[in-house]
Amino acid sequence: MKFPFYKQYDSTDCGPACLKSIAEYYGKSIDLQYLREACYTGKDGVSLLNISNAAQNIGFKTQMVKTGIDELKKTFALPCILHWRKNHFVVLYNISGSSKPKFHICDPAQGLVICNEDDFFKSWICEYDSSHGIALLLKKTDKFHNRKHEGCEKSTNKYSLFDYILPYRKYFYQIILGITLACLFNFILPYLAQSIVDNGIKNQDINFIIAVLIAQVMISLGQVINSLITNWILLHMTARISISLISDFLNKLTRLPIAFFDSKKTGDLLQRINDHQRIQDFLTGSMLSLIMAIFTLIIYGIVMFKYDIKILIIFIVGSILYITWIQLFMKRRKRLDYMRFQEASVNQNSLLQLINGMQEIKLNGCEKRKRWEWEKSQAKLYAISIRGLSITQIQEIGGTFIEQTKNILISFIAAKAVIDSHMTLGMMMALQYILGQLNAPIKQFITFAETGQDAKLSMDRLVEIHNKQDEEPVQKNNDIPCNPTITLKDVTFQYEGLHSEKVLNKVSLDIPYAKTLAIVGMSGSGKTTLLKLILGFYEPTDGGIFVNNRPLSEYSGKAWRMNCGVVMQEGYIFSDTIINNITICDSTPDLQKFKKAIDVANLTDFLETLPLGYDTIIGHDGHGLSAGQKQRILIARAVYKDPPILIFDEATNALDTNNEKEIMSKLTDFFQGKTVIIVAHRMSTVKNADNIVVLNKSKIIEQGPHEQLITQKGDYFNLIKNQLEISI
Structure with a gap:
């Protein structure tokens, strides 16, 4: 087995x-x-x-x-x-x-x-x-x-490629018509070649030869025109299918919960985009070639059968041997392809580290070591390529030998049939033409088997994504309360199931509307995770989160987050203009709100130094920003949104003390009438909060106003004391 x-x-x-x-x-x-x-x-x-x-x-x-x-x-x-x-x-x-x-x-x-x-x-x-x-x-x-x-239970496949092909079935029928015409032309050409020899040359009828040659030219011209039209229709159809596939895929991604993205590498998601290209290539290349190959083999098989059944049998046996020989090496080639892919990834990573880390390499004097790492990987890649070349050469030598032996045997039988007067010289010439035309279809069967397997794997990967449950599989309540009070009751959360470590353990907390809550604690105590639960990115493993005594899970996650202005530690700056980065929640920016946002975030002076002002491109492909400047843009983004709830996760930790003081002063006025949740380490950021919660080892161990916690001389007092000692 x-x-x-x-x-x-x-x-x-x-x-x-x-x-x-x-x-x-x-x-x-x-x-x-x-x-x-x-x-x-x-x-x-x-x-x-x-x-x-x-x-x-x-x-x-x-x-x-x-x-x-x-x-x-x-x-x-x-x-x-x-x-x-x-x-x-x-x-x-x-x-x-x-x-x-x-x-x-x-x-x-x-x-x-x-x-x-x-x-x-x-x-x-x-x-x-x-x-x-x-x-x-x-x-x-x-x-x-x-x-x-x-x-x-077998998962229900909600996603099928045929759903995308069916709207373009009229184009598909046109393509089949084009292939049929191409095969008809191919069927006629051998008989024309035969008639030149058997009738034109034999009877020395130059006019007949010219007429046949003109017919061949016309047929060849018809083939070219037919091929152009067919390929254009195919490109038109597959381009539309491809755009629909990728558009639906991106639409599906936006509907998935954030937990999905936390479990996927970026490279794996990008591979899904490449999978769409692979499917498109399969539709435009391999599938069309296979249909053409089948028609060609049937047409020419009939011609060979009419000429001599022995020739057809030799052709079939030889083709089976050729395909079998090629397939013998496919597993080894696939294994080498995988090894090459893995080593190429390591090689590229070494090269990128060599280039991107040049400053650290020079500072630590490890130029030779890093170069040797790349050379070692390159040597492995070369060894894999040599093994692949050896297999390819053996495969090609054996395949060529089988193919040539088959052709020689057919030529011998045809020549003998001509000598024995069972076949005309024209028929033999037509057979040689047919043999030349049949080599490509045989190889196309092999190519189809390879690309078909890859396309199936790609399709399986896409089906996996499309069959995933949306963040909101059913319509939820979009009417978020105007004055929301957030309550956490015995909230427990584990990222990896019941056997994993508890990131939060029995956390109970009331966050009244229009009050400021500060969350402090050691790194890894669960502060950021708590914010993600409040934002609805994750469901608690146990316990519940309520908004005005109604479970948060009953509200639309999108509608809830539209009522939240958030600055996360890992906030993202897009490769776009400054104004588009800040006003990302609006398709048409409000300049008055924008100016207020950049004023609160203390960005006005910085923007005045830029030649293009707020139209300056920033992000990965644009103007370089310091960590503090990035944080100020993220703060401006949250202020521009002007929501009833503001959540800041270490939003000022990269700012210098002067900037932080100015921004916090302006934010204090902006916070009026809003619910504010702040995660921070700096005392200056949290001391004015209405309630300060101290997290340690996944639990709340203290909470209260700044003065009360200082008087208690507990964990909060020690955090502040250590911070002051470090500052001194």
Whole structure:
């Protein structure tokens, strides 16, 4: 029985893909997306502990072990999951041979791979322990087959490529008509070539030859015109389909919860955009070529059958041998392609670090070390390319030999048939023309098989995104209260499920309308997470958040956030003008509000120094900004929005004391009549708050006004005391 293999969709999906393969091996099909969520896959991948918890959830008994190769061969049952090369997970499903054992690996990135003991040792054994590696052992329990859960239910596919093709079916019919005409032209050409020899040359009729040649020219011209029209229609259709695909994809992304983006690498999302291009290439190139190849093979197959059935049989056998030979090398080529992709990524990263980190490289005198890192990667890339070239050469030599042998045999049979008067010389010439025309369609079948597999994987990745639940799957209440009071009741939150560390633990808090709340605490105490829960980016693991005694989850997240002006630590500056960055919530900027916003954020003097003023391009592709200038633009963005709720997360930590004093003075007036939540470390930012909450180890340990907390001489007092000592 061949071990089930499932390719990982993203760079972080190896753990869930391994678990899916093992479940399938034991006869249970589980949705990969369910396993991703059960494993709490994030940007940094997935932990072995979370894989173990997910495996237990679907009915396995698990045991994590640190063991050696000998114990793995003799003691433990397979399949099991291995921690591979310190950043990957694979399945070991079999060990064959005794004197020279072979390790059979199911790698979600590469496929089914067989390793010798040396390669296995290098990939599995921990670097800091010369004899042991990490494995997750899985044993099936009765619960595995008896228990039903949502992961066993086949996910409904809400997304289909045909939904995008159907509106353009009239173009598709036109393309089929064009292909039919092209095949008709191809059908006529061999007979014209035959007639030149059998009739024109044999009868020495120059007028007939000229007439046939004119007909060939006209047919060739018709082919060119037909090809131009067909390709134009195809481009027109696929361009529209591609735009619709990408537009719907981006629209879907904007409807997904922020938790989705926290679990995906940017590269994986960009890969989805590339997937659209791959699908478009498949539609415009491979699929059209396949249809054309099928028609061509049928037409010319009929002609060969009419000439001599033996020739058709030799052609079919030779073509099958050629395709089989090419396919023999496909797995190795795919494995090398994956290795090349991985090493090229490392190589590019080394090069980017060499260029972008030049200042630090020179400061620390590590020019040679960084250059050697790149050279080492380049050498590996070169070695992979050499191996790929060797395989390509062997593949091409064998393929050419089979193809030429087939053509020579057909030529021999045709020549013998001419000698035996079973075939005319013109028919033989027509056969040579047909053989030349049939080489391309055979190769197109191989190309279609390769690109079709890639396109299917791309489509699966897109389906995964489109089948995800929107942030608001049903219409929610858009009527946000005018004077909202926010209440947190026993709020607990964990990023990675019930077995992970609690980021917030039983937090209860009242935030009255038009009051200022300050949240302080050590780094990692849960301050920013608390803000994200209040903004509706995440749902509490336990407990609830209420707005005027109504659950926050009942309100539209978009409508709620439109009532909030937010400055986050990781606030983003777009590559656009200053005015567009600040007035991003308005399609038509209000200049009066804009001027007030830049005044409150103390940006007026800075803008006057710029040649283009507030039309200056900033961001990644524009004018460079200091950290303080970025924060002031983010503050101006929140002020311009002028919402009833303001949330500042370390919004002034990059400002100098003079700027901070001026801005906080102006903000104090702006805060009047608004609910304000501030996360900060500086005493000057929080001391005037109506209530100060101190978070420590995920819990609220103190709260009250500044003077009261100072008098208590608790954690808040120590934070302020340490800050003053550092300032001195």
